[in-house]
Amino acid sequence: MRSRSGVTPPVTTSPVTAAGDDRPVEPVTSFDDACQQVTAYLKQAVPMGIWFVSRYDGENQVYLTVADSVYGAEPGISMPWSQTLCRHMLDHPTSRITPDLDADPHADPGGEPVAMRESYQVSAYAGVPIQHHDGHLFGSLCGLDPSPQGEQLRSHEPLLRLLGGLLGCVAELDLHRTDLQRRLLSTQMESETDELTGLTNRRGWDRLLVLEEERYRRLAEPGAVLYVDIDDLKVVNDSAGHSAGDEHLRHAATVMRRTARRTDVVARLGGDEFCLLMVGLTTPQVADVALRMQAALAAAGIHASVGQAAFTCAPTFAEVCAQADQDMYAQKTQRKQARGATGR
Known part of the structure; x- marks a missing residue:
């Protein structure tokens, strides 16, 4: 829905609560707001060592929002896309939710991602792509843990796909709003x-x-x-x-x-x-x-x-x-x- 000015209004959500928390969730007004709420919710609802949202910029995976209690990761870090587990897992849909990487032969990434996995001591993986409406890859919503997880991890795939799809919509709206802001700024900068x-x-x-x-x-x-x-x-x-x-x-x-x-x-x-x-x-x-x-x-x-x-x-x-x-x-x-x- 658009306002009379033609500018897409901020995305908002109804006050809902995260798992184990009776505080209302703040309205979502930007992509980073949505990422923070999603990673914080998943950290409680689907406990993993880290949940993060990343951006694929054509060469690297850039961490945008991080909820981490194990790896010491922070927003802003990046690594070559070829060395990430997300690249391998997104290319192999059947391995996107893998409770035990060592026990699943189909989840073996081979090549450069092995070194990344060993460096970060990853034993369990859960990730879904964040995409635009045309299928263009924006990034990923991903969880990692140094210990194997139970088979119940696979039951969360529908939730992760839903959240990844919603983040893709919010990202596209935010990018569109950013483009409009740039055009407005260009006009203002004429002075x-x-x-x-x-x-x-x-x-x-x-x-x-x-x-x-x-x-x-x-x-x-x-x-x-x-x-x-x-x-x-x-x-x-x-x-x-x-x-x-x-x-x-x-x-x-x-x-x-x-x-x-x-x-x-x-x-x-x-x-x-x-x-x-x-x-x-x-x-x-x-x-x-x-x-x-x-x-x-x-x-x-x-x-x-x-x-x-x-x-x-x-x-x-x-x-x-x-x-x-x-x-x-x-x-x-x-x-x-x-x-x-x-x-x-």
Whole structure:
């Protein structure tokens, strides 16, 4: 149901109680609210060493919400998807609820997940996929325990499938709401533009990073930042004057805006430094965008150095930007050395 404004209202639930708890459950207003309530409920109703909700970002499994009394896991940790039990179990539906991994030959993942299982001392597994309505995998709802469980664990599969399906619906609604918020923010940021290029200015960029970091902590939507430094602005200023330098920057801004996706944010931090924020891309895709951006600028006669860094829960987004900045300056140094070696 939509409001008259066309914006999907927050998902709410009736006050219900968790197992063994007569306190009412708070209304669900976001995906992370739903994850916290589901993992807390399962920790009591289906006791396991850990219950968690994860996001599959195309490369890694990122823990979003964790209810853990055994493993010491925390939200934000990640591991390569190929090394996770969830990857194996989601590929083999008959093994999604396995009370004793050692006693079930069909549950043997083989390969890299074995090392992960031994490292975490996992003997029992219960997990279901969290999917969008089109079947696209968002992540998983999963429980692990270091000790084998009884066969009664299998009886909880319908409950887990129900909860996983509900989390998929809430995740999709939250992502849709996030997309609407980004579009609204883009409109609001029209007043936070760089006068020379018409791009987002530093104040708008800093405000955007704060909001995107909060969204990433909730949904772990993959993405990255690019830092772009125009190599030859000083040469243009010295040889043709500052008016020509300004036109050079405007031209660079036009090329970057044309090369970026409609949903990307392109900003000018000042001088010859630009940056882009891109959501929904994996690390290989970001590397491809960086190469295409550099090639597009070069084709327009603009030499530039480009650095990149992916979103991650470990550092703050300010540190992610610093990583991209360092990557850009490393490339800039290499380019200067290469030009010096060739006498250009």
